[in-house]
Amino acid sequence: xxxxxxxxxxxxxxxxxxxxxxxxxxxxxxxxxxxxxxxxxxxxxxxxxxxxxxxxxxxxxxxxxxxxxxxxxxxxxxxxxxxxxxxxxxxxxxxxxxxxxxxxxxxxxxxxxxxxxxxxxxxxxxxxxxxxxxxxxxxxxxxxxxxxxxxxxxxxxxxxxxxxxxxxxxxxxxxxxxxxxxxxxxxxxxxxxxxxxxxxxxxxxxxxxxxxxxxxxxxxxxxxxxxxxxxxxxxxxxxxxxxxxxxxxxxxxxxxxxxxxxxxxxxxxxxxxxxxxxxxxxxxxxxxxxxxxxxxxxxxxxxxxxxxxxxxxxxxxxxxxxxxxxxxxxxxxxxx
Numbered sequence: 001x002x003x004x005x006x007x008x009x010x011x012x013x014x015x016x017x018x019x020x021x022x023x024x025x026x027x028x029x030x031x032x033x034x035x036x037x038x039x040x041x042x043x044x045x046x047x048x049x050x051x052x053x054x055x056x057x058x059x060x061x062x063x064x065x066x067x068x069x070x071x072x073x074x075x076x077x078x079x080x081x082x083x084x085x086x087x088x089x090x091x092x093x094x095x096x097x098x099x100x101x102x103x104x105x106x107x108x109x110x111x112x113x114x115x116x117x118x119x120x121x122x123x124x125x126x127x128x129x130x131x132x133x134x135x136x137x138x139x140x141x142x143x144x145x146x147x148x149x150x151x152x153x154x155x156x157x158x159x160x161x162x163x164x165x166x167x168x169x170x171x172x173x174x175x176x177x178x179x180x181x182x183x184x185x186x187x188x189x190x191x192x193x194x195x196x197x198x199x200x201x202x203x204x205x206x207x208x209x210x211x212x213x214x215x216x217x218x219x220x221x222x223x224x225x226x227x228x229x230x231x232x233x234x235x236x237x238x239x240x241x242x243x244x245x246x247x248x249x250x251x252x253x254x255x256x257x258x259x260x261x262x263x264x265x266x267x268x269x270x271x272x273x274x275x276x277x278x279x280x281x282x283x284x285x286x287x288x289x290x291x292x293x294x295x296x297x298x299x300x301x302x303x304x305x306x307x308x309x310x311x312x313x314x315x316x317x318x319x320x321x322x323x324x325x326x327x328x329x330x331x332x333x334x335x336x
Contacts, residue, residue, distance in 0.1 A: 023063065023136060023185045026050040027175040029192030032168065033088075033152050036197045038242040038336060040156035045093055046192050049128070049175050051146040053136050064135045065180035068114075068128040068148075072121050073172040073189055083169050083194070085121035087159075090150040092116040099144035102137050107146050118153065121173070131180065154194065156243070158335050161199050168193040203240035205333045211235035214308050214329070216268070218317060229309035234275050236331070238294070239301045243336040246272075246282075246294035248329065253288045255325035263325045267316045268308055275303035290332065 027049050035041035049068070070090070076083040092114060097107040109116050113132040120126075128148070138144065154160075163169075171194060176187040211232035218224055238246065248270060254262040265286040272281045272293045281304065282293030294304070310317065 022052075022054045023066075023177060024052045024054075025068075025175055025177045025186045025188050026052070027173070027188040027190035029171075029173075029190045030149075031192060033154060033192070033194040034197070035154050035160060035194065037199060038156055038158055038160055038201070040154040040160070041152075041194075042154070043152045043192075045149040046152035047090060047150040047173060047190055049148045049150075049190075051148075051177065052143070053138060053145070054143045063179045063185070064137065065131050065133055066136060066185075067130050067132065067178045067180075067182075069125040069176045069178060070119075070121075070128060071125050071174050072123050073174045076121075076169050076171050076194070078165050078167040078169045080167070081163055081165060081169075083163050083196075085123065087155045088121045088171070088194070089118040089153045089155070090121065091118055091153055093149040093151050095149075096147045097145065099141065101135055101144060102139050102141060103135060105134065107134065112146070112148075114148065119150075121171075125176070128175075152192075152194075156336070158242075160196055164196045164198040166198065168195045199242075201240070201242045201335055203238070203242065203244055203333060203335055205236055205238045205246065205331065207236040207331070208232065208234060211306060216308060216310065224317060225313055227310040227312040227314065229307060231305060231307040233305050234303040235306040237301050237303045238296070238299075238333065240296070240298050240333075240335070243297045244294075245292050245296075245334055245336060247290040247292050247332045247334070248284065248286070249290040249332070250286050250288050251328040251330065255327040257321065257323035257325045259321065259323060261321045261323060261325070263320060264316060265327060267310055267314055269310070271307040271309070273305045273307070275305050278305075286329065295336075 030045045030048060033041050033043040072085045076085055095107060095109055100106060105111055112129055112134045114129050115127060171192050173190045174187060176184050178184050216228045216230055250265045254264055256262060268286045270286060271283045274281060284291040284293060
């Protein structure tokens, strides 16, 4: 009996096809921005962008010009409030590298043509680098890598109070690398968060009762010729856990006598000095328009002197009917 032996072969053919050079972007967030108070907040290396250029089978061509873009993906929200993206700035921190291009040019912020200014977050594409001429060409090399990191800076200001919350804001940033024609070659979304701690500020201003009634007397010829001046030492004090301003204004543009005669308040100058250093904090001619006389950071109790004065020989006081002219001056303190 003849036996037949049948042997079955499974033939697998793998065709190796030369792959084009790969340019990849990896982006990831570096934690949470903490904002505590009106002074804003900063977080180092909140965003890291990695660019990887590999050439598995050289020689292949790649981008001789390229752009690196970013934009906010969705809204910056904590579920109930939406934070304005332009109040958050990205600031270049550093760049490191693994290898170089074929020209052996060391990747730096300058050679990569990176924008190292303050970059506000936006909902539209903005540029970390625009039409960089750092040639991403690997004709003889197999790999190079770049790592670029950015800090986050949140603008200071009293506006932060309305966004304070016990819930963190989520921030998603899309990073894309584009060729010179604007075609996206790769992209990735990085995620980080921001916590604006509920703000409870303490600030206040106290006036010495003796400095609340200001009397400028024109009772002799010398007063009209030389002007008059009145200084109150430690007229008022301020204390604040945040930055603030003090503004001053009058209820009317004129002082009024009992007979309804008028005297312009602008003829009177107010100077505010630090009681200790005697540094002038502000000088204004009185007006019904609010004018800033102090701009300050947070501090413990400080005292200020006030001086009210008129110019020598001011003709605005000549030929005015005798009498007592009065008005109301308002000091207003507000956090920044």
